[in-house]
Amino acid sequence: MRHSEHHRTHRTGWLRASVLGANDGIISTASLLVGVAATGADAKTMLITGVASLVAGSMSMAAGEYVSVSSQADTENADLAREKSELAANPKQEHAELTAIYVKRGLEKSLAANVATQLMAHDALAAHARDELGISDTLAANPVQAALASAATFAVGSALPLIVALLLPASARLWGIAAGSLLALAVLGFVASRVGGSSALVPVARVTFWGALAMGTTALVGALFGVAA
Template identity: 50%
Template sequence: MTQPTSHEPHEPLVTRLNWLRAAVLGANDGIVSTAGLVVGVAGATSDRSDLLTAGLAGLLAGSMSMAAGEYVSVSTQRDSERAALVVEKRELREQPEAELEELTGLLEERGLTRDVAREAAVQLTERDALRAHARVELGINPDELANPWHAAGASFLAFTVGALLPLLAMVLPPASARLWVTVLSVLTALTFTGWWSARLGSAPAGRAMARNVAGGALAMAVTYAAGSLLGAAGV
């Protein structure tokens, strides 16, 4: 029997890819923001305790901010999904024939003939009308609504993991090497996250890596220059 050569990814796979992409981007944010912070402080002082304090403060503030923002965003999405399901349930109760015709039309738009679309719509409606309309019309899986706690936890963890790299690279090596160790570690990590995010999005890897590395390098250069100026001024 001939096997299909290509197909649309199943919904659970798409969901996992979205989570993985969000994790990579969260880690990338942690790397860049914390690297910019500790490199900027390093431009003003070489004191290890000051660098550690600034880095930890940036890590905690950034991870909490990411988690809170993701929680609010996904909570809003979940509320919108629930509201849409309530509206759809009411419409199915008040005008079932119109909803059946709407589902038939949506299935026709997906390439089915009128007769097949009508038969499929009838069968889907008899099995579970709300789930059918949620998936086909709204693009929602009623069994897997967005979870704000999961999103917040994932963002917190991803940012923290990313932020630990520049923080440890700055405070662990001796003073004479810590700046270059940090810069090289950060640029290497940004090369990887740029490549991985491009791979997940099926985009050209070279361009994504170049953008990522250039952005991180610029952030560190600007904050280091600012820190150096403030340190020289005795601020």
Template identity: 60%
Template sequence: MARAISSHGASDGASDGERHVVDRIGWLRAAVLGANDGIVSTASLIIGVAAASAPGADQTSAIVIAGTAGLVAGAMSMAAGEYVSVSAQADTENAELARERRELVDDPGGELAELAAIYVARGVDQATATTVAAQLMAKDALGAHARDELDIPLGARARPVQAAFASAASFTVGAALPLLTVFVVSPGLLVWAVGIGSLLFLALLGAIGARTGGAIVWRGTVRVTFWGAFAMAATAAIGKLIGGAV
């Protein structure tokens, strides 16, 4: 059951002073996705309802109710979706590890040869690869195969509850930003204030996410801001269209 060769295991032995971005990928993805969705969906909802209102009408109460409902529903949806998704990943990992554990019991020699072959494919000579494989298996056979054969570092396995809480919390924080804007601006300026404020928040989020992940800052900022602006503009247009027809 040889798999594609991965270099993830290289970071396992990194010194305490050497931090790799891959160590942050799991929680960073969930947090950025949650906050981005919170800002975009809630801001779009508020702008859509405001754009659908008759000119001069004060729909603050309806907007607050819609925005709050969107915040709660979105946070719960993010938590549930992330939990289900990461749980499926965790189930797959557990099944693979159980299968590997059985194979280590049934055919330890074959598993040793399989692990050595992985190191040979990476450029290690046969004798050294066999020695390294034997030493690693003597210390932690399952961990060695999980890391180098299955690409499942045991210290970085899927954590459904952690991912669910991270997504829900970040969504709530992101959604609260455009929702709070409703309370500090006049109804006539609401669409513009929520739109501009949300784009600024999205730009900051994109920059922070790119910086934390070690990516190009301006590219992450532009990408997040563009799609956020597109979503809000589309919702405003639809709200205006429906508001005029109803």
């Protein structure tokens, strides 16, 4: 009989970086453009602002994700090296630790000890990494993947409000950017929830709320500076 369950935890690494990148791209660029539009800036200024936001933001997201996830990977590798050393120095103590973990999860002590013995015979480091440290191949940090996913999706997200800003006349630019960006954020929240296998309502509400707050704040600041000018 074939196993028909489909889990999605293997997607969490790139999905988190992708959603973060696209969300940041839409919100940061849209907010910046809304703020600039509120000052009465012309199309050329909007284009320069939007392109600068796209390029700088993409590079910043890539660098930030790479450094952040690399730090996580360094910590994981250090823990694995320490665990490997402990396994070599005191395998009986490590067996007892693994047995205690399985007892805590609900197995009888004799069964837990037997499971620990068999798993350690197969791959002791993998067993301890997974069950003691919470590290597995599926969820292990991947800096390059996270950096590329974040940068690419930031660029795509940034391009959406920029295109809207360039297509609309000055009179409709501010509200058009805001409406288009909120729609894009709602779609992003929906798609992310579908890919992750969760309900769509909360993710959609979450991203649109924070997007509206960010754009509203920058529009107010832009209007104040525009009036002062």
